[in-house]
Amino acid sequence: MKLELRKIKVTDLALGNEMKFENGLLTIDPQVIIDGLMEDVNVKSVKVDIAKPGDKTRIIPVKDVIEPRVKVEGSGNGFPGVTTKMEQLGSGVVNVLSGAAIVTIGDIVGFQEGVVDMWGEGAKWTPFSTTYNIVVDISVVDGLQPHDHETTVRIAGLRAAEIVGEVARNITSDEVEVYEMGSIFEETNKYPDLPKVLYVEMLISQGLLHDGYIYGVNSQKILPTLIHPNEELDGAVISGNCVAACDKITTYQHQNNSSIIDLYNRHGKDINFMGVILTPELTTLEGKFRTCDYTAKLCKSLGADGVIISEEGYGNPDSDLLMICKRLEDSGIKTVLITDECSGWDGMSQPLADTTKEAVAVVSAGNVSHVVNLPPAEKVLGNPEAIATLAGGWEGCINDDGSMKCELNAVIGSTSEIGYHNLTVKLY
């Protein structure tokens, strides 16, 4: 498979009367997005605003973040199986509005939505303070059940990304990233001496607001499955707005999965990167045994020498992470895990909900309960009071002047367990 991502660098963002891109400036006509999203009968109203890096703007509660793109060659524009008809992803040419992001907000459906600060103290904790954000505020029709509400806003975000992505259709870009990989046999013939490496990406699969989707299939319903890394980079995996904001994998992070990209960068040099195994995190013990055994079996069948395993969420998925690790290490396959920690406000508590001595190589993406103080914003997109009910906030954590105190739990992407951000934990 060969996928070309043509990166069109967005360096400024404005609202205007037409959709266009010129010399780095992306201009958004809100009405175009509103008209597109209002086609869904479940959408009552849509508001569109923008937030640029450095603006004293707070966005809350954030549901998902999506990168606007358009596929100009090859099959599968949009998000096949979800917003567009089923097509094979992973090959072709995609024009990417790189540096721009759709950020969806609206009434809280679940407590797992989050906050993005575009400036100052808050900005350094989230990767989405450096993107030029098109903020889409979605209200749904009255009486919609929570599951339908959630589906509606998720799809609206994806559609907004497609609508904005169209702007890039005829723009040329000098910066092209090429992701190309033959079959496992071809690559192994090419690099017979390099260690064979797989990436196991765990996906929360636990119900409303807690599911990842693969070509529109709820990950709850699958056995662990092998996917070409290009398919994920091409939009095959989307977020069901899962778990606490800090370590949910937003759709944007699937499209730009840092573990995939960093493994790709070493492919043919230090390692032979063979592919991605998507593994659901199930809540039942039987489910955990089934998926962990199955994941380990896939890794063994493919002859992996090394595996990176990334988690999504914390708590019971810690068990899945460590169960997979133990199975692989016991089979002689070397693992590195990426997780985050729940060590309390003071950092003094044990960091994981489970433990296994085989987990000797672990990357920590930060303590989800680390408390940050965020100054008042000049402009709030959404509802600042939402922080009191979000995971990571509490009643009284917002002050009269608009400043607030919250855990990283509430900050989107802060402790990303696919390693998208640069936090870690040190023992003091």
Next chain:
Amino acid sequence: MTYKVLYYVNQFFGQIGGEEKADIKPILKMEKVGPALGFEQLLGGEAEVVATLICGDNYFNEHEEEALKFIIDAVSEVNPDIVVAGPAFNAGRYGMACAGVANYVVDELGIPVVTGMYKENPAVDHCKAKAIVVEVSDSAAGMRNALPVMAKITKKLLNKEELGLPQDEGYFPQGKRLTVFADERGSERAVKMLVARLKGEAFETELPMPVFDKVEPAAAIKDIKKAKIALITSGGIVPKGNPDRIQSASAQKWGKYNIKDIDSLKGGYYTIHGGYDPVYANEFPDRVAPLDVLKKYEKDGEIGEIYQYFYTTTGTGTSVGNSITFGVEIGKELKEAGVDGAILTST
């Protein structure tokens, strides 16, 4: 402004005498004695040692309560900005005295404490979480190397500067896992770590695996038909409106609610838990905390009675430290109420 330091030493370093003087009661001298002299010179004029507390090692260990009472009064009187104790090297009783002073001063007065000990001194584990314990050699011959490190850390604490990593600054880790920024994103670090492992090169985990406590199960209930049973959940089931404002993740508190006069949680309760799909729990909260079944058991005589209060908190993201506190507090109440057993549900 110069900061004030109070120095603590034992009878030997306090120049009173050796083992034969180890039972002397604590005394406060408004002067610099023993290591306090050299220590002050290392502070470079930023702080002054205004007094030295001296106590016999045996006296402290055998009369800890009286010794601490004197010490706390003395510290309150001197009102220092920081207390420096030892270094105790590998001396066990001196170490325990320094640790006792350190924990008491930090807990009771909130004044920071710096001390120094050899890594095998058992007192290290007693106070490293509260005081800064500098790693020193095993005998007083190491005084010359120990004091500059203790002085450097003392100055930083006085100036409210953040301490660097324990291995860089020279103190024992306090057990705090603090979030900091790394030079590379997590995925890059993971790939590097894997490549190092595959090449057989050295690598260092960022998260050593925790060691868990093991809880012994309680003895079986002798007669369940007479037992008083409590209902407890970490599934975030609370009365509608969440009157006690329990957090939806990383709980800082628990709540208890009277269930004496209801047969089910349906209608009056919902979940504020941020870790699972709330729809089905909100439809019927007894799915998470089965009061309905318990009440039926009570009516049918399967159990003696249900304790009139139901206890609840949120489990997701809640630190083990907080969980232990909640468990101790709730357990105490249940014990006092004569509860024989509890149904604990999680989600």
